Amino acid sequence: MKKIVIVLALAGAAFSAHAHRPWMVPTQTLIESDRETWVTIDGAVSEGLFDVDHMPLRMDGLSVINPDGTTSQAPAPMVGKHRAMVDVQLPKDGTYRFTLAATNVMGSYKLNGETKRFGRGGPSEVPPGATDVKTTTTVQRQDTFVTRNKTSTGALKPVGTGLEMVPVSHPNELHAGEKASFRFLLDGKPLANFPFSMIPGGVKYRGTANEVRLSTDANGEASFTLPAPNMYWLSAAYPANAPRGPGVEQPAKRYSYSATLEILPE
């Protein structure tokens, strides 16, 4: 029994947001150009934000939500040793959202007294006759936002499934010292008193993490003064503050959300 728990914990660790953080960073968040416009989205997994020193992010299946709200598929990524990258053309003015969403089912089972784990294949990997089947579903979502010339809101509409941040303040109009509001939803419903974090990049040059820990109010909305200019990694998990680590039973379904947001000087 103890073995199963450890296996589950390890399976959870592989997808948990702590220590190794998955991130996407666009080359620019606001592109002012009348010419052919491209943005490159870098994706990596690393401990320090936004250090390129560990492994590339799996960026297959990157969705592009266009200014008019329609969704298209990003081209296949180029995958390097340390980072992946995707070039995306922005044909029209307005705000684009880039979303990487995935649902993974992992777990373990017992067969002939032996504990085995299953991965991306999900429960279909479980052979007949297996007992003690345990599964953990992780629902992940990552966003970043890029505007060509003029901001728009067609791409910012909530999806209504999983854990998501709804930018009440426009994500490409964030300026240090100004007020901003974000809303968090789980399956389309507001999350009251829900904690989330914003961490600025460049910790290694600074020493201090400068993590900003925030929470939504009773209506599921957080209003706050934007911190110093930087590229920020916003992250949240549901259930919030769930205990993690070896020996801790994981909830059957977990949600994680992250977004890369740029806060500019005034």
Next chain:
Amino acid sequence: MNLYRTLALTLPLVSSGAMAADLTVKFDLPQLNVAEYHKPYVAIWVERADQSVASTLAVLYDVKKPNNGGEKWVKDLRTWWRKAGRDAQLPIDGVSGATRAAGTQTLSFNGAKYGLDKLPAGDYKLVIEAAREAGGRELVRVPFSWPAKGKLAANAAGKEELGAVSIAVQ
């Protein structure tokens, strides 16, 4: 007759004194010890208490560059650009002007021409923003109350791209 003449002379003076005062902005563009120096683009405007733009007074850029080429980089005056410039059509008559050399510069703005006489009474800031190609960008704000009672003088200073800034109304 004598009375008429006095009134006729006095009234316009009174109104111009209270309403159409001239605003003078004196600012220092520091001499910089840098590898590559270009004269900075500068925007000067009057800001309301909510930080919106009440009136743009000056935008100094490379106005003589062929095909309005100098306008391309006006957006580097990021704060002015996102609050007013983006929606403006350049060049702006009486507002667009040539860049200035390092040193102390003085610009005067007629209250009536720049809409200052129509500003509701309240607290404002004179904002000056400088952005330099291959360099930095800096903003300096000088607070003042409007209408200016009597003579007004206020000053502030920048750190790198701007030196001392002072304003006077009379």
